[in-house]
Amino acid sequence: xxxxxxxxxxxxxxxxxxxxxxxxxxxxxxxxxxxxxxxxxxxxxxxxxxxxxxxxxxxxxxxxxxxxxxxxxxxxxxxxxxxxxxxxxxxxxxxxxxxxxxxxxxxxxxxxxxxxxxxxxxxxxxxxxxxxxxxxxxxxxxxxxxxxxxxxxxxxxxxxxxxxxxxxxxxxxxxxxxxxxxxxxxxxxxxxxxxxxxxxxxxxxxxxxxxxxxxxxxxxxxxxxxxxxxxxxxxxxxxxxxxxxxxxxxxxxxxxxxxxxxxxxxxxxxxxxxxxxxxxxxxxxxxxxxxxxxxxxxxxxxxxxxxxxxxxxxxxxxxxxxxxxxxxxxxxxxxxxxxxxxxxxxxxxxxxxxxxxxxxxxxxxxxxxxxxxxxxxxxxxxxxx
Amino acid sequence: xxxxxxxxxxxxxxxxxxxxxxxxxxxxxxxxxxxxxxxxxxxxxxxxxxxxxxxxxxxxxxxxxxxxxxxxxxxxxxxxxxxxxxxxxxxxxxxxxxxxxxxxxxxxxxxxxxxxxxxxxxxxxxxxxxxxxxxxxxxxxxxxxxxxxxxxxxxxxxxxxxxxxxxxxxxxxxxxxxxxxxxxxxxxxxxxxxxxxxxxxxxxxxxxxxxxxxxxxxxxxxxxxxxxxxxxxxxxxxxxxxxxxxxxxxxxxxxxxxxxxxxxxxxxxxxxxxxxxxxxxxxxxxxxxxxxxxxxxxxxxxxxxxxxxxxxxx
Numbered sequence: 075x076x077x078x079x080x081x082x083x084x085x086x087x088x089x090x091x092x093x094x095x096x097x098x099x100x101x102x103x104x105x106x107x108x109x110x111x112x113x114x115x116x117x118x119x120x121x122x123x124x125x126x127x128x129x130x131x132x133x134x135x136x137x138x139x140x141x142x143x144x145x146x147x148x149x150x151x152x153x154x155x156x157x158x159x160x161x162x163x164x165x166x167x168x169x170x171x172x173x174x175x176x177x178x179x180x181x182x183x184x185x186x187x188x189x190x191x192x193x194x195x196x197x198x199x200x201x202x203x204x205x206x207x208x209x210x211x212x213x214x215x216x217x218x219x220x221x222x223x224x225x226x227x228x229x230x231x232x233x234x235x236x237x238x239x240x241x242x243x244x245x246x247x248x249x250x251x252x253x254x255x256x257x258x259x260x261x262x263x264x265x266x267x268x269x270x271x272x273x274x275x276x277x278x279x280x281x282x283x284x285x286x287x288x289x290x291x292x293x294x295x296x297x298x299x300x301x302x303x304x305x306x307x308x309x310x311x312x313x314x315x316x317x318x319x320x321x322x323x324x325x326x327x328x329x330x331x332x333x334x335x336x337x338x339x340x341x342x343x344x345x346x347x348x349x350x351x352x353x354x355x356x357x358x359x360x361x362x363x364x365x366x367x368x369x370x371x372x373x374x375x376x377x378x379x380x381x382x383x384x385x386x387x388x389x390x391x392x393x394x395x396x397x398x399x400x401x402x403x404x405x406x407x408x409x410x411x412x413x414x415x416x417x418x419x420x421x422x423x424x425x426x427x428x429x430x431x432x433x434x435x436x437x438x439x440x441x442x443x444x445x446x447x448x449x450x451x452x453x454x455x456x457x458x459x
Numbered sequence: 460x461x462x463x464x465x466x467x468x469x470x471x472x473x474x475x476x477x478x479x480x481x482x483x484x485x486x487x488x489x490x491x492x493x494x495x496x497x498x499x500x501x502x503x504x505x506x507x508x509x510x511x512x513x514x515x516x517x518x519x520x521x522x523x524x525x526x527x528x529x530x531x532x533x534x535x536x537x538x539x540x541x542x543x544x545x546x547x548x549x550x551x552x553x554x555x556x557x558x559x560x561x562x563x564x565x566x567x568x569x570x571x572x573x574x575x576x577x578x579x580x581x582x583x584x585x586x587x588x589x590x591x592x593x594x595x596x597x598x599x600x601x602x603x604x605x606x607x608x609x610x611x612x613x614x615x616x617x618x619x620x621x622x623x624x625x626x627x628x629x630x631x632x633x634x635x636x637x638x639x640x641x642x643x644x645x646x647x648x649x650x651x652x653x654x655x656x657x658x659x660x661x662x663x664x665x666x667x668x669x670x671x672x673x674x675x676x677x678x679x680x681x682x683x684x685x686x687x688x689x690x691x692x693x694x695x696x697x698x699x700x701x702x703x704x705x706x707x708x709x710x711x712x713x714x715x716x717x718x719x720x721x722x723x724x725x726x727x728x729x730x731x732x733x734x735x736x737x738x739x740x741x742x743x744x745x746x747x748x749x750x751x752x753x754x755x756x757x758x759x760x761x762x763x764x765x766x767x768x769x770x771x772x773x
Contacts, residue, residue, distance in 0.1 A: 094618050134624050200696070203630055204749070210706065210719065211696045218690030219708055223773035226688075226732055226766065272691035272703075316668035320658030320715030325773055 076175030078458060080297035080304035081419040083113030083290030089253035089404035092191040093284040098135070099145035102185050105286035106146060109183065113290040114301040117147030120290070121179035126156040126166030126186040128408035131198040133189055146185060158314070160213075160356070162186060163287065163411025164441030164450030168310045170291050171452070175307070180296040187286035188408035195282060195407060211271070214279055214359065216445060218271035221361040224325045225273065230364060230379035232273070236264045238360035239278045239402060241388050246399025248428040253283045253404040278360040278402075285406035287413045294458075305419035305454040308436065309340030317445035324446065330369040333449040338371070341436070341453040347372045347386075350453070351434035352394040352421050354414035356441045358401045363387060367395075370440065389431070397421065397429040411441025415452055422456040486515045489528055495605040499597070501566045503527040511566040512607075532563030534616065537593040540574065542585035551612060555579040557589055561613055572597075573612040588615070635665030635674075640748040642679070646740060650714060652676040658715025682738035684711040684718075684756070685764045687772050691727045700755070703727045709736060709756055710772050717772055724757035733763035 085108025087093070093101055102125075110116060123146045130136045139155050146153070156166040163186035170184035196212035210216045224230065243259040246252035256263070267276035297304045313329035313336075315322070322328075334346075343349045355370070357363045364378030372393065373381050381387060387395035396402070398417045401410045418439035420426040426434075436455045442448060483491060486502055490513050493500045502513035502524045509529050510517075517524055540559040546552055551573045560569035574595060576586055595613040603609035632640065635651070639662040642649035650661030651674035658667075659678050666673055689707035692699065698721075705727050708717035722730055724739060736756035746752045 134622060196694075203632075211692055211694050215690055215692055215694070215706060218692075219688040219706070220773070222690070222732070223688040227770060227773065268693060269691065270693055272693070274690075318716055319668035320653070320656055320660060321669065321771070322716070323773070 076172075077177050078294040078297075079171045079174040079307040080292045080294065080300070081289055081307070081416075081423075081454065082292045082297050082300035082302075082304045083109040083111070083115065083288075084416045084420055084423075084425070085109030085112060085288040086251045086413065086416065087285045087287075088251050089283040089285035089406060091253070091281070091283065093189065094191075098133075098138070098187070098189055098192075099142055101189060101284065101286045102142065102187050102288070103145055105187070105288040106183060106185050109288035109290050112302070113181075113292070114299070115181065115290060120147060120151065120181050120183045122152040122154075122170075122173055122182050123148040124154055124156060124166055124170040124173070124182060124184045126158075126162040126184075126408060126412070128162065128188045128195070129157075129159060129198065131193075131201070132195050132407065133192045135192075146183065158312075158443055158448040158450065160358075160407055160443030161411050161441040161448040161450045162443065163409050163413065164356075164415055164439065164452070165312055165411070165448070167289060167291075167412050167415045167439075168312055168450055168452060170289070171307050171310055174291050174293050177293075180293045182291045183288065184291060184412070185286060185288040186409040186412035188406035188410075189284045190282040190406060191284050214271035214274050217359055217362075218274050220324050220446070221359065221365070222273055224361060224365050227325060228364070228368075228376035228379055231383075233261065233265075234364055234379040234382055235273070235275070235278045235360040236261050237382055238357065238363040238387075239264045239275075242357070242360070242396050242400045242402040243277075245389060245397050245429055246403035249398045249403070250427065251285075251404065252399040253285070254281045254399070254402070274359050274361070280358040280401045280405035280410075281403070283404050283406040285404065285409055287409045287416050289412070289416055289419065302425070303423050303456070305422045305456065306458050308342075308453040308455045308459045309337040310452045311336035311340070311450075313449045315447050317447050325365060326369045326375075327446050327449075329447060330366070330442065330449045331371070333451050334370045337438075337451045337453055341455075341459070343436075343453065346370065346438065347393050350393065350436050350438050352397055352418075352431040353438040353440065354398060354400065354417040354421075355395055355438070356401055356411060356414055357396060358405065358410075360402060363395060366440070366442075370438075389429070394431050397426065397431055399429075411443070411450060414441055415439035415454075418452070419454050422454050424456075484515060486513050486524065489513070491605040491607075493528075494607070494609045495603045497599050497603065497609075498530060499532040499563055500528045501531045501563070501568075503529055508567040509565060510568050511563055512570050529565060531565040532597070534594060534596045535561040535563040535566075535569075535613070537574065537591055537595060538562050538569045539591055540589060542589065544582050544584070551608075555581065555583050556612070557585065559595070559613065561595055572607075572610060575612045575614050633665070635663045637748075638677075639663055640750070643750060643752050644746055644748040646743070646746070646752070648680045648682055648711065648738075650678045650680055650711075652678050653715075656715070659713055660716060661711060661714050661718060678713070680711045680713050682711070682740075682753075683759060684709040684714070684736055685769060686722060686730065686732060686734040686736055686756075687717050687769045688732055689722065689730055691730070705730045707736075707756070708772075710769065720753070721755035722757070723755040731763060733766060733769055735759040735761040735764065
């Protein structure tokens, strides 16, 4: 796995429908400056910058690095952009970690963001070339048939998605940065909202957010001088696969299983449910919690919904999933993966505030993207690996 | 601009030729001179407050103000406002606007002026973004004479710009897709069989995405198949016949993978996993080299396929 890599700084903006008060560079600087402050560093201490954002069409911004180099203090330093659809926040952090693990740099700033209010992600995901034979309206239109397939295959009762929607929104009430805060959120409230893409209801979908997330990653030597307790990277993995091929399991893609097996092997984990203390997993539609519980090996096939139903993934369950409120509560798409990674780090640093899982020592951060075809994961711990 | 509620037309006019004059004195005179130069100033009172517009005395104490003039603004904050949905002809703007009290930055008092918020139909409701606390700036007239009208009106600060973007393409589908669409133009659905996994890929891509090998063996498939899974979309789309519409993965008979298509000709709540369907082709005279030749897939009067037979195609 190479040299040890520590997370010594985490910075987030509040996630909101519209951040009209800041420019795009201003939004990034807000998160980056908070991460630098957390790490006790200034712009000049950084060796390299790795950024990631949602696909170009989402914000109509191509090559953002050309106007962000100055804004992120990258003049005279390496700056690169990572590009893996919705999983980009996670893979961006992994690329940044790789620069530390490979011994190339001592302090790397990594930032992921999205200003969804500048455009419309559903539009961006719906436009097609004249040759395309498919008809998909937004991400929900793509994922709804796969959710239906899961429900049928696993024999899951209809209300499981509702339970996740309520649980994650309740968690969000304890996260100062979360976007959607619905006091008194209940099953009745979720069930009373219309089906957008049946079987997905309105309140079972993620919001559309503006926001940025940043981290400062450091070598073991550089981490010694960090003002507060670092999180340590215990494993990272990425996998990708084509969106369509004969024999593809679109409900529980092989790429996700392989990435999970790889990251567990690196971290020495054989039973993620008992050996991890919490997980921040990319769940943009509520049904993806039981689906990913299975894909990530937290239980056997067709058993994921039973964990959700039993409350195992709630804050007071044995394996809390998305204590921050998750993607269902805050979704600046390009940043959503990095937020998962950063929240996992906050948990094992004991810095997750009101949504802290008591005594969390090891946590999973997870992101996926495209047609559930890009996967990025890391496991972080409070102890050195 | 006529006003439905305003006074009727006058039948007598009294106007002093050339207009009355007003000597403005040193304090107001300084304010108006600065306005003519495109600047806003206030005057400081003995108590330290900055009055805008300035007066010769401190209204709180009755004492003379100091001789100190202070540059303020030009940006300011709306402290209160009143919306004018139907402007009268003597109003400064001929479209709905707000009268607003605006406190220029650095001033302790507010001045009254018109606030232009953009184009609105006569009678419009005030826009949601018109709020106390809103940040505004003056719009200066290019020709100024030394009067409060040298500021035509105030307007909101710039918070958003528009960046129109349009990319024009000449797209080519590639050899395999061109061949597929040639088939569609003849009412045939063509796929390729992969030499490694032996699955039929439709529409063909000229390669097997799983095995990474070129594919050339053409296979014609029937236009019948089975719905594996689907979404009921309640979001309108110009390509769909109505709302709700069903987008479904259809496994054509003999194919190794599903195709995402519309399913119609059946109420959305009657679409099922395992349902048998057939392509509904448009009339032959409307065919071209496009998937539009197939309007959608419609139910076949056949028993549903058991879940076990489709579960490996999800």
